[in-house]
Amino acid sequence: MIVCVLFPRFALATALGDRGELLQAPTALAPEPGGAQQVGEVSLAAEAFGIHPGMRLGEALARCPRLTLVPSDPAGVADSWERLLVRLESMGAAVEPERPGLVCFDARGLLRLHGGIDGVLSAVRRAMRSPARFGVAPSRFAAIAAATRARARRPEIVRGGSDAEGRKRASAFLAPLPVALLRARPALADLPEALERLGIRTLGELAQLPPTALADRFGATGLLAHRLASGHDSALSPRPASEYLREVLELPEAASGTQLQRGLEMLIDRLLARNERRGRTFRSVVISAVLVEQGGTWREQVVFREALSDPVRMRLALVPRLEYLPAPAESLRLAVERFGPLATDQRSLLDDPAAARMARLREAIRQTRAVAGPDAAMRVLEVDPDSRFPERRAVLTPFEGSSALPSPSGAATDRADRRR
């Protein structure tokens, strides 16, 4: 039995923040800088004009000239969503997040604990502390469809297990629903429009078509759509329970270029110096930034080719990503999304004296930090060496053995030049 928890317009509501009254007006998330010119989530009033998420910006403005566009807040959305997922996980649910605002989990393991599905839903409602809509069904797609039909305090429940009887009930529930629900599955986002053009308006009509005809016309996506409409779906693959490790750097003066690069290097050093890391490598991280002048936020996920704990290699992978930043940043964040195995250096055939010295230095730093805290070993990092204001040129940051190499841009500059 799959439970789907849906927060309608989660990304839009998060981006609006305390301007919630805009949800009553035609409002849409603006296209992401550098991305496709398509609107994101839209308000109910915008839907009344025929605007839907993913619509071209030009078409959306043509349908509603007074449409309000709100800069997206991907970092804020990710933070809020992670908090909600952790609350769900803390009550024992193995969750599979579909997208921010939509998550599914299998309730079978929780039914006895909470005395049935109603008890589970009550527990989830208490844990989430935010108004959500609940759908319960034998398959994931049917549960998502049920959640979209549910009301705020009235969950939509389709009884049945994952057997043939359950699939039959799910199929019967889905039959009168519109094919537009297939947009919930990213691979099928473009299919509903084509189906509607062919006169197929409900999932029941889709399920009655022969699968071979659908495969012939639409290929694999057609077969997938038929399976979903017939009450089938793939099994959930819950995410592994995560740890949240993050470092934030507030930038008093809006930063870009070299300053931002130095800030990122500092965040890498601070993240590597955290005790919670316990010697593990990083498999993937997320860089995010709050942009100046209320320009929203920017977020970029970086998966390393191999798990890393070497700050130099991490810099090589992360610093080029800063070029995608659409505007100067007010604050920069670096979070670990997934840890790798414990950092183990492979030994070379011949001992490298420099590597041996570096290893001793790292060990000395580790012991010093264990005794005197993480601020025990620091280094001077030139943040903006050409600044005319001396207090902006350098900061103290945690010392990491291999990161203490002189940087080419940190060359001495004539003080007289700085004054001009």
Add this chain to the structure above:
Amino acid sequence: MSGPRRLSVPRRVAVTAADDGCPLAVDGREIDSVREAWLIEDRWWTEKPLRRRYWEVVTTCGRNEIVFCDLRSGRWWRQR
């Protein structure tokens, strides 16, 4: 872990200045000579613009000092 700590942060200093703004004494030590003076203006496009007149001076006891007058508040600061 604490955040990054800035270096060369300005510290308040007592300066006696002439009418034209030229410092005469720093922390009670008289000025022997003024080596250089320069003006810096920045962030004028924000609500907190920075306007400083720097003085590099040598006191009679031989100390080389860099002080500046914050032209918005009129206060004096020492900076290295």
